[in-house]
Every structure is written in structure tokens, then in C-alpha cells.
Amino acid sequence: MSRTARVRAVRLGPRSLAALAMTSAVGVVAFCWPFLAPPSSQLSAHAQDAPWLFAGLLVLLVAVVAATISESALGPKAVAMLGVLAATGAALRPIGAGTAGIEPMFFLMVLSGRVLGPGFGFALGSVTMFASALLTGGVGPWLPFQMLSMGWFAMGAGLLPGGTSAPARAESGLRGRWRGRIELLMLAGYGFLAAFAYGTVMNLAGWPFLSTAASNISFDAGAPVGTNLARFVAYCVATSFGWDLGRAVCTVALTLVLGPAVLRALRRATRRAAFETAVTFDAPGR
Incomplete structure (x- = not known):
């Protein structure tokens, strides 16, 4: 494999890594606060307002991460690639989204994160979810959670063994062993598990909105952690298991069927774009 085949569209420098780590940490708290906040805390007392608070905070933090990544090395070629893939993903999301969780965009996020690296994957996942929300009218307090979750989803694919995040010295060894079938x-297995993980964390974002009077599987601010955890598991099984299973199966099927062609196309586009090669202009008359 040539040297240009392993370049990344977005390099995660120290500032980008720090911003991403901070955002991810706050995101974990935003998703898991029902299990972290004691029943006597003010946060539990305002269970219906907490998701809005965290949604506003995540908007700011995701914007900080996007700005930090763009300052690192998001050149015009990477921006063009990001725009094309985000538009494609946004267009794919409505296809079958109303039927058993069939969402083709997830397999594209997996393959793009794999080829273009974790930094590009996080940016692509967030931008794609934002664009698709504008396209389908799905803008609400859940959108920041969706953006962060999809960013994690695509970033994770870039962190898999043998990807662009592997050290350069492993180019002919580790990467060579993680190719082909x-x-x-590996990507199909990751897509299957990550599709369920995405659905689970998104359930955490909407679960506290339910009133305890509405259902015995809703969040109860006065209940102990064990009780709420059992309620949450029951909530996931009752409301989203079938949807998540459809998403996971669709991701696996598309990865296995279309994966070879899409991976080749993405790698060819990455080599030709030469993201890390500076654009130069010849002097007139030369």
C-alpha cells in the first residue's frame, strides 16, 4: 500500500483530542445522569428539564470540537469530502427509516470512519446527523444527543485494528492482516454491536422525559439506581429492541454486500485527494 493510502483527512492533534475527550466526558454525564445523580439532588428534582439543559450544553461542546478539529488540518479537500459524504448520509437516512429501523446511513458511517480515520469519522457523524435532521424536520432537544452518538459511532470504526489510526510502522504488517474478508x-460485527449501542444511548436521552405516572418503566427520580436500571432495561426491550435489531441487521447486510465496492471507492478517493499534500501553484509562464 502506498504512503498516501494511509493518510487521514483530519489529524487529531493535542487540542482536538483534549476537546473531544472533554465533550465525550460531558456527553457520558448527559446520557447517564439518571444513574449518577442522587435522588435528593436538584438535577433529579428537575428530571423533565435536565435533558434540555444537557442538550444546550452539548450543542456548544460539539461546536467547540468541530472548530478545534477544523483548526487542526481540515483543508478544502477534506471539507469537500465531508460535504459529499454528509449529504449522501443525510439522503440515505429517510430511506426505510419508518420501517423496522432500516437506516442505510449507518453502514456508510462505519465504512467512512474506517477509511478516513476517527477524527474525520466524528466530524462526519455529527454533521450528517445535523443535516439529516434539517432535511427530515427532526430538530429538537434530542438532536445534540444524536449528533454526539453518531460522532462516536463513526469515530469508533476509525479506531478498529488496522485502520488509519494504526502506527505507520505497521503499514505492511498489521494493516495487511486486516483487509479483505x-x-x-470485523466491520459488520462492529456495525451490529454499535447499532444496538446507538439505540441504547439514545434511549437514555429520551427516557427521563417520561412521567412516572405514565408507565412503570419510566424514570423515577426518587427510586434507587438498581430500580431505575431495571426500569431502563425494560424500557429498551419494550420500545426499541425491534427497531435496533432492524438497524443492526441492515448495517451488517449492506456492509457485507456493498462494503468491498464502497471501501475501494473511499480509499481511491482518499489517495487521489492527497489530503496532506499542500496545494501549490506554478508561476506564470512556467
Whole structure:
């Protein structure tokens, strides 16, 4: 494999890593606060307002991460690639989204994160979810949570063994072993598990909105952690298991069927774009 085949569209420098780590940490708290806040806390007392608070905070933090990543090395070629893939993902999301959780965009996020790296994957996942929300009218307090979750989803694919995040010295060894059928199976397995993980964390974002009077599986601010955890598991099984299963199966099927062609196309586009090569202009008359 040539040197240009392993370049990343977005390099995560120290500032980008710090901003991403901070945002992810706050995101974990935003998702898991029902299990972290004691029943006597003011946050539990305002269970219906807490998701709005965290949604506003996540908007700011995701914007900080996007700005920090763009300052690192998001050149015009990477911006063009980001725009094309985000538009494609946004267009794919409505296809079948109303039927058993069939969402083709997830397999594209997996393959793009794999080829273009974790930094590009996080930016792509966030931008794609934002664009698709504008396209489908799905803007609400859940959108920041969706953006962060999809950013994690695509970033995770870039962190898999043998990807662009592997050290350069492993180019002919580690990367060579994670290609072909093994790579497809790995990506399909990741897509299956990550599709369920995405659905689970998104359930955490909407679960506290339910009133305890509405259902015995809703969040109860006065209940102990064990009780709320059992309620949450029951909530996931009752409301989203079938949807998440459809998303996972769709992601696996598309990865196995279309994965080889899409991976080749993305890698070819990455090599030709030469993201890390500076654009130069010849002097007139030369």
C-alpha cells in the first residue's frame, strides 16, 4: 500500500483530542445522569428539564470540537469530502427509516470512519446527523444527543485494528492482516454491536422525559439506581429492541454486500485527494 493510502483527512492533534475527550466526558454525564445523580439532588428534582439543559450544553461542546478539529488540518479537500459524504448520509437516512429501523446511513458511517480515520469519522457523524435532521424536520432537544452518538459511532470504526489510526510502522504488517474478508467481518460485527449501542444511548436521552405516572418503566427520580436500571432495561426491550435489531441487521447486510465496492471507492478517493499534500501553484509562464 502506498504512503498516501494511509493518510487521514483530519489529524487529531493535542487540542482536538483534549476537546473531544472533554465533550465525550460531558456527553457520558448527559446520557447517564439518571444513574449518577442522587435522588435528593436538584438535577433529579428537575428530571423533565435536565435533558434540555444537557442538550444546550452539548450543542456548544460539539461546536467547540468541530472548530478545534477544523483548526487542526481540515483543508478544502477534506471539507469537500465531508460535504459529499454528509449529504449522501443525510439522503440515505429517510430511506426505510419508518420501517423496522432500516437506516442505510449507518453502514456508510462505519465504512467512512474506517477509511478516513476517527477524527474525520466524528466530524462526519455529527454533521450528517445535523443535516439529516434539517432535511427530515427532526430538530429538537434530542438532536445534540444524536449528533454526539453518531460522532462516536463513526469515530469508533476509525479506531478498529488496522485502520488509519494504526502506527505507520505497521503499514505492511498489521494493516495487511486486516483487509479483505476479515476486515468486512470485523466491520459488520462492529456495525451490529454499535447499532444496538446507538439505540441504547439514545434511549437514555429520551427516557427521563417520561412521567412516572405514565408507565412503570419510566424514570423515577426518587427510586434507587438498581430500580431505575431495571426500569431502563425494560424500557429498551419494550420500545426499541425491534427497531435496533432492524438497524443492526441492515448495517451488517449492506456492509457485507456493498462494503468491498464502497471501501475501494473511499480509499481511491482518499489517495487521489492527497489530503496532506499542500496545494501549490506554478508561476506564470512556467
